[in-house]
Amino acid sequence: GKGEIRKVPVPANRYTPLKENWMKIFTPIVEHLQLQIRFNLKTRNVEIKTCQETKDLGALTKAADFVKAFILGFQVEDALALIRLDDLFLESFEVTDVKPLKGDHLSRAIGRIAGKGGKTKFTIENVTRTRIVLADAKIHILGSFQNIKMARTAICNLILGSPPSKVYGNIRAVASRAAERF
Amino acid sequence: SVQDGLAADFRALTKTLYDLNKALGSNIVRGGPLKELVIENFDEEQIWQQLELQNNAVLDFFKKSIARDAEDEDLCLFSDQEEDGSDAETSSDKELEDNIMEAETEQKNVYTKEKTKAKEKQSKLRESIMQKYSDEDSDIDFDIEALEQQTKTAKETTLKKMGRKSIVDDKFFKLAEMEAFLEHAEKENREEEEDINYFEDILSDDEEEESEEAKVKPIKSSRDLTYKDFFDPVDDNDDLVANDVEDDQEEEADSAIEEENEESMSEVEDMNEMVMENMRSKEASKKVTFSLPDDSETEDVTDMQLEKGIDPSEIKSSFEKRQEKMSKKIKSLEEELLEEKPWQLKGEVTGQKRPENSLLEETVLFDHAVRMAPVITEETTFQLEDIIKQRILDEAWDDVVPKEKPKEEAFEYKKRITLDHEKSKLSLAEIYEQEYMKLHQQKTEEEENPEHKEIQEMMDSLFLKLDALCNFHFTPKPPVPEVKIVSNLPAISMEEVAPVAVSDAALLAPEEIKEKNKAGDVKTDAEKTPTDKKRERRKKKLRKRMKLREKEKRQKLLEKMKPEQGTKLSKKAAAAKLKKLTKEGKASLLKDEGKDKVLKSSQAFFSQLQDQVKMQIKDANKLKKKQKKQKALSVHKLKL
Numbered sequence: 001g002k003g004e005i006r007k008v009p010v011p012a013n014r015y016t017p018l019k020e021n022w023m024k025i026f027t028p029i030v031e032h033l034q035l036q037i038r039f040n041l042k043t044r045n046v047e048i049k050t051c052q053e054t055k056d057l058g059a060l061t062k063a064a065d066f067v068k069a070f071i072l073g074f075q076v077e078d079a080l081a082l083i084r085l086d087d088l089f090l091e092s093f094e095v096t097d098v099k100p101l102k103g104d105h106l107s108r109a110i111g112r113i114a115g116k117g118g119k120t121k122f123t124i125e126n127v128t129r130t131r132i133v134l135a136d137a138k139i140h141i142l143g144s145f146q147n148i149k150m151a152r153t154a155i156c157n158l159i160l161g162s163p164p165s166k167v168y169g170n171i172r173a174v175a176s177r178a179a180e181r182f
Numbered sequence: 183s184v185q186d187g188l189a190a191d192f193r194a195l196t197k198t199l200y201d202l203n204k205a206l207g208s209n210i211v212r213g214g215p216l217k218e219l220v221i222e223n224f225d226e227e228q229i230w231q232q233l234e235l236q237n238n239a240v241l242d243f244f245k246k247s248i249a250r251d252a253e254d255e256d257l258c259l260f261s262d263q264e265e266d267g268s269d270a271e272t273s274s275d276k277e278l279e280d281n282i283m284e285a286e287t288e289q290k291n292v293y294t295k296e297k298t299k300a301k302e303k304q305s306k307l308r309e310s311i312m313q314k315y316s317d318e319d320s321d322i323d324f325d326i327e328a329l330e331q332q333t334k335t336a337k338e339t340t341l342k343k344m345g346r347k348s349i350v351d352d353k354f355f356k357l358a359e360m361e362a363f364l365e366h367a368e369k370e371n372r373e374e375e376e377d378i379n380y381f382e383d384i385l386s387d388d389e390e391e392e393s394e395e396a397k398v399k400p401i402k403s404s405r406d407l408t409y410k411d412f413f414d415p416v417d418d419n420d421d422l423v424a425n426d427v428e429d430d431q432e433e434e435a436d437s438a439i440e441e442e443n444e445e446s447m448s449e450v451e452d453m454n455e456m457v458m459e460n461m462r463s464k465e466a467s468k469k470v471t472f473s474l475p476d477d478s479e480t481e482d483v484t485d486m487q488l489e490k491g492i493d494p495s496e497i498k499s500s501f502e503k504r505q506e507k508m509s510k511k512i513k514s515l516e517e518e519l520l521e522e523k524p525w526q527l528k529g530e531v532t533g534q535k536r537p538e539n540s541l542l543e544e545t546v547l548f549d550h551a552v553r554m555a556p557v558i559t560e561e562t563t564f565q566l567e568d569i570i571k572q573r574i575l576d577e578a579w580d581d582v583v584p585k586e587k588p589k590e591e592a593f594e595y596k597k598r599i600t601l602d603h604e605k606s607k608l609s610l611a612e613i614y615e616q617e618y619m620k621l622h623q624q625k626t627e628e629e630e631n632p633e634h635k636e637i638q639e640m641m642d643s644l645f646l647k648l649d650a651l652c653n654f655h656f657t658p659k660p661p662v663p664e665v666k667i668v669s670n671l672p673a674i675s676m677e678e679v680a681p682v683a684v685s686d687a688a689l690l691a692p693e694e695i696k697e698k699n700k701a702g703d704v705k706t707d708a709e710k711t712p713t714d715k716k717r718e719r720r721k722k723k724l725r726k727r728m729k730l731r732e733k734e735k736r737q738k739l740l741e742k743m744k745p746e747q748g749t750k751l752s753k754k755a756a757a758a759k760l761k762k763l764t765k766e767g768k769a770s771l772l773k774d775e776g777k778d779k780v781l782k783s784s785q786a787f788f789s790q791l792q793d794q795v796k797m798q799i800k801d802a803n804k805l806k807k808k809q810k811k812q813k814a815l816s817v818h819k820l821k822l
Contacts, residue, residue: 077609084611119603126602129617131610142610168601 003036003050004057006064010044014071018046024076025067028083033059037067046071065090072140073133079142091148092140098159106137112158113139120164124154127171150174193221193229200236354414670695 010018018025018039029037034053039046048063062083069079069090082088095101101109114121114134121132128150130143139155141148154171158164200219219232251257348357498506525536526544556562573579608616650656670690705714737752763769 075609077611081609081611081614085614088610118605122605123601123603126606129610129613172601 003054004060006048006060007040007043007045008048008064008067008071010039010046010071014073018071021070021076025070028080029063029066033063033083035059035063037063069142073135074131074140074142078131082142085144087144088142089145089148090140090142091152092138093152095137095139095159098156101159109159110134110137112161112164113155115164120158120167123164123168124151124171127168127175128154146178150178196229196233197221200233203236 022039026037029035029048034051034055036049036051037046046067048060048067050057050060054060066079066082069082070076072090072092082090095106095109095113099109112120115123121134124130125132128143128147130141130147130151132151132155133140133142141151141155143151150171153174154167157167157170197219204217216232216235219229221229224232350357525531525540528535606613646659650658668690710718741752760769760771764771
């Protein structure tokens with residue numbers, strides 16, 4: 001019958017990255033998930049549609065999530081994990097959700113999260129096996145449920161003001177315990 | 183109490199009777215050793231026994247006389263009481279009778295007492311016979327109440343006997359069956375009430391008839407006794423009872439039960455005679471019986487007896503007999519069913535509804551909710567001991583293993599998860615992929631057998647050697663890194679005997695001799711930054727501290743181990759020595775005066791020096807001035 005359509009809006013700052021990575025985006029969707037994808041220039045949406053060749057209906061959701069993740073700011077390879085693995089999720093929250101900060105305090109909090117040269121953010125990413133996108137006051141985390149929780153806790157601690165070294169220690173402890181269990 | 187008085191009277195009376203009897207009529211009755219009855223401080227039992235001794239003799243005499251009279255055809259029994267009385271009167275103890283009649287009440291007491299005793303100890307036939315003796319005498323003056331009591335007890339006992347196992351039951355003799363037969367026969371014909379032998383078989387003077395266990399045939403001498411004399415033939419020829427013993431038993435049992443009642447006694451006598459006849463007739467003909475199951479034996483016997491009693495001419499076929507038996511069985515079963523059920527078959531029986539301690543005899547089944555505790559028997563203890571011994575030999579103790587807390591150093595803990603501060607080179611998908619692969623590869627790795635590894639290694643080394651020996655173009659494999667301790671000697675000494683080239687170089691590189699600085703380059707004092715200097719200072723201080731601590735430790739240890747050597751160089755020893763010297767005056771302590779402090783800086787030193795010089799000059803000037811003054815005075819003096 002009629003195919004289902006999903007639409008993902010694209011903000012202006014992501015046009016160029018979309019254009020550059022278009023091949024990498026559309027190849028797995030079309031070839032592996034057997035869906036149809038196009039970018040509607042007028043509405044500035046990425047549209048994904050099922051067709052006759054589509055075998056799995058869940059693929060549509062996966063593809064939509066994949067595109068959404070890329071639009072948010074994740075790398076294509078990282079976002080690709082969403083298609084390949086079932087149990088990956090995407091969580092977003094704001095810095096002001098954790099603690100109402102304004103002006104300089106907010107900036108300092110963001111700076112704490114990022115660290116010098118992105119050091120802190122990369123550390124958290126590596127230890128918790130997640131991907132973090134820090135877009136001004138918004139934070140997006142991509143990973144499995146437990147790992148998202150770990151990363152979220154770390155980031156919240158940073159927002160609330162603990163020094164990075166302490167946060168490292170904590171996430172290291174938690175990660176080691178999690179690793180031990182498995 | 184009343185009883186005691188009566189008892190005393192009775193005893194006295196018995197004694198008088200006995201003595202009287204002895205005094206008067208001792209010629210006719212033989213035996214009876216005691217001349218008088220002793221009662222002072224004697225128990226009832228003892229008095230009884232004395233009496234028994236006397237009674238035995240008397241009874242023997244009576245038996246003989248009665249037997250004689252019974253056989254006498256001139257005499258005949260008309261009615262029970264009178265005849266018994268007449269029989270009794272044949273005895274020569276008339277005086278005794280008179281005496282007894284006088285002392286009627288006492289006799290009655292005796293009577294009742296004796297009766298009670300008879301109830302309790304039924305097997306003591308001597309007593310029963312004694313009672314019989316007394317009973318015969320007192321037949322005229324009869325206590326109706328006593329009689330009623332007797333009948334009751336007799337009936338009870340007879341009732342009890344029916345269908346119940348008694349002590350006297352044997353393979354050959356069943357009391358119940360005998361009584362049944364007797365009852366039946368009594369009902370059938372009451373013809374013969376003639377003079378009956380009380381004691382059925384008077385075989386010889388010496389025979390003891392009273393004991394039930396006596397199964398000896400008196401005729402034979404003791405040498406000729408065989409098994410037959412003692413026991414019945416082994417097979418179940420119950421009808422073929424050729425023993426007089428059984429007759430005896432029956433008689434005695436009968437007499438024991440029913441002697442009080444004279445009517446029943448006569449019946450018994452009738453029955454005895456009947457039994458005798460039957461037995462004798464049985465002896466003549468042998469009969470083959472079918473050994474039917476269950477209680478056919480008794481029935482057989484009784485049937486046989488009944489049969490013989492009823493009509494010997496009418497012979498029933500085996501089928502008829504079987505039918506009879508079946509019908510009887512059915513009847514009995516029906517009666518059983520109609521009867522009230524025994525308490526075991528009634529549900530919910532309380533303690534009041536069943537006899538006392540009846541549950542003890544029953545085996546009751548019930549479910550156990552809890553597992554029963556094991557019964558400790560000798561065997562179980564032996565088994566346990568065996569296990570213990572084996573364990574000791576094997577030294578397989580079940581000791582408690584102490585728990586150890588796994589100590590992890592912080593260093594190692596930190597090592598476990600390294601913090602990578604750079605952007606990861608792998609994408610998220612690849613990371614998860616790697617994890618997945620790791621998980622699955624672990625399984626394959628574990629399957630490698632350690633023995634296989636060993637074998638592989640050994641084979642490798644062997645093949646390497648073989649290849650080296652036989653292969654022309656042999657290229658050795660790259661060396662596997664291994665740990666080796668090298669000492670820094672000139673290379674020439676360590677290498678081959680015939681070296682290709684001689685080298686002056688040492689084996690160890692310069693870095694291996696002296697460790698390189700962490701920073702990489704060696705700095706002079708001018709090049710060192712303050713942090714470097716401070717670092718060096720700290721290191722120096724640390725080194726010194728460690729040295730000092732080590733020294734102190736060694737000292738302490740030395741003190742403990744060898745006290746004399748240790749105390750030589752210790753602080754305490756030094757202090758003590760110093761004190762001694764100062765006291766003696768050989769040494770003096772330099773006090774710390776303020777002066778020394780001043781000399782620490784050059785400026786201070788020079789200023790002090792200057793001051794000193796100034797002081798000197800001043801003094802010198804003063805002297806000069808003083809000298810001048812002195813001179814001036816002399817000139818003045820001179821002018822004048």
